[in-house]
Amino acid sequence: MQKIGILGGGQLGRMLLQASANYVVETYVLENDENCPAAHLCHHFVKGDIRNYDDVVNFGKGLDAITIEIESVNVDALETLEQQGVRVYPKPSAIRTIKNKIVQKEFYKSNGIPSPEFIVTNSKEELAKQEGFLPAVHKLGEGGYDGKGVEVIRSKADIDRGFDAPAVLEKMIEIQKEIAVIVAKSDSGDLAVFPATEMLFDSKLNLLDFQISPARIGEQILWKAEAMAQKVVEGLQSPGLFAVELFVDRSNDVWVNETAPRVHNSGHHTIEANYCSQYDMLWRIMLQYPLGNTKPIIPSSIVNILGADGFSGEAKYEGLDEVLKMDNVFLHLYGKTHTKPGRKMGHVTILSNEPQELIFKANKIKNILKVIA
Ligand code: ADP
Numbered sequence: 001m002q003k004i005g006i007l008g009g010g011q012l013g014r015m016l017l018q019a020s021a022n023y024v025v026e027t028y029v030l031e032n033d034e035n036c037p038a039a040h041l042c043h044h045f046v047k048g049d050i051r052n053y054d055d056v057v058n059f060g061k062g063l064d065a066i067t068i069e070i071e072s073v074n075v076d077a078l079e080t081l082e083q084q085g086v087r088v089y090p091k092p093s094a095i096r097t098i099k100n101k102i103v104q105k106e107f108y109k110s111n112g113i114p115s116p117e118f119i120v121t122n123s124k125e126e127l128a129k130q131e132g133f134l135p136a137v138h139k140l141g142e143g144g145y146d147g148k149g150v151e152v153i154r155s156k157a158d159i160d161r162g163f164d165a166p167a168v169l170e171k172m173i174e175i176q177k178e179i180a181v182i183v184a185k186s187d188s189g190d191l192a193v194f195p196a197t198e199m200l201f202d203s204k205l206n207l208l209d210f211q212i213s214p215a216r217i218g219e220q221i222l223w224k225a226e227a228m229a230q231k232v233v234e235g236l237q238s239p240g241l242f243a244v245e246l247f248v249d250r251s252n253d254v255w256v257n258e259t260a261p262r263v264h265n266s267g268h269h270t271i272e273a274n275y276c277s278q279y280d281m282l283w284r285i286m287l288q289y290p291l292g293n294t295k296p297i298i299p300s301s302i303v304n305i306l307g308a309d310g311f312s313g314e315a316k317y318e319g320l321d322e323v324l325k326m327d328n329v330f331l332h333l334y335g336k337t338h339t340k341p342g343r344k345m346g347h348v349t350i351l352s353n354e355p356q357e358l359i360f361k362a363n364k365i366k367n368i369l370k371v372i373a
Pocket residue numbers: 116137139144145146147148149150170171172173174175178201245257258
């Protein structure tokens with residue numbers, strides 16, 4: 001039986017483990033919180049820090065393969081494990097390229113992949129000299145996540161909000177739509193591309209809170225986006241599952257925003273809405289089986305369940321019964337016992353051939369389902 005490890009025990013790890021039940025595999029999770037969403041779904045939970053070299057090497061020693069659910073892992077340790085013969089998905093070199101936004105942006109540039117024009121700033125003082133480059137978006141090189149580590153700098157007055165650390169200053173794109181394309185690559189080099197997902201954001205929290213799949217965009221633009229996503233994955237030269245986030249601008253030009261080298265929020269719907277889910281796909285890759293069918297069975301939308309404003313503490317769910325009574329609606333709670341404003345507590349998938357229904361039900365669920373304390 002193959003022993004497979006996951007670095008990180010959050011909701012993505014949890015959903016990955018759910019899909020593992022279809023295969024004969026022994027699962028391991030490394031995370032520093034024994035009550036994390038994935039802790040009770042794996043065979044072996046190991047308490048430790050995914051950013052600590054020794055913790056990761058000790059965890060991975062003797063495993064057949066290892067994957068990540070977040071980029072902020074100790075890449076040196078993964079390199080050591082790779083040298084010891086553990087298969088690492090994706091390769092540590094690909095994680096290294098993506099983990100730091102400066103390196104990631106330079107990778108796009110040197111591979112001829114369209115991505116917003118940028119300059120590197122190492123301090124607030126350097127940022128202050130770039131008034132001519134505004135409006136722009138300032139992104140922390142390392143350590144940012146979920147919109148933290150990203151600041152919009154429209155004019156001189158915003159410069160104070162910028163980062164006093166290595167960061168990229170990126171030209172502001174006039175976004176028409178944000179989409180994501182998930183690409184799977186096997187050890188033998190086969191590629192499978194999931195249809196694009198359209199993402200809609202809560203501008204206040206700067207967090208994804210609603211998405212529709214397949215994305216409602218013209219075929220030509222989709223082809224461009226898919227070709228670009230494939231080029232990113234080919235450039236990374238690694239098997240694994242990758243989510244490429246892209247912008248479609250007002251002139252229908254497509255730009256790569258960023259890439260996640262792992263299962264991704266933009267692929268939650270694939271559990272119910274596609275023949276092969278992103279999670280199943282990653283198991284196929286790690287177990288060296290043939291890739292699955294990425295085609296949608298039916299269009300879908302997703303609503304994220306976020307902790308309500310003004311509530312922190314033990315989570316209580318309001319409106320669950322009403323949501324569970326709705327047809328073709330699938331609830332996923334991540335098992336987090338505590339809520340705080342904006343925390344990702346779960347998601348709901350809605351299936352329908354009617355675009356109107358996808359949007360109507362998503363809005364309805366957003367209004368009735370509340371996570372309070
Ligand atoms: P994170 O890794 O925190 O998700 P992103 O780089 O995806 O950060 O940026 C978060 C959001 O900020 C994006 O989804 C987009 O809405 C906005 N954004 C990022 N870069 C740009 C840009 N160059 N132009 C316009 N908006 C941007």
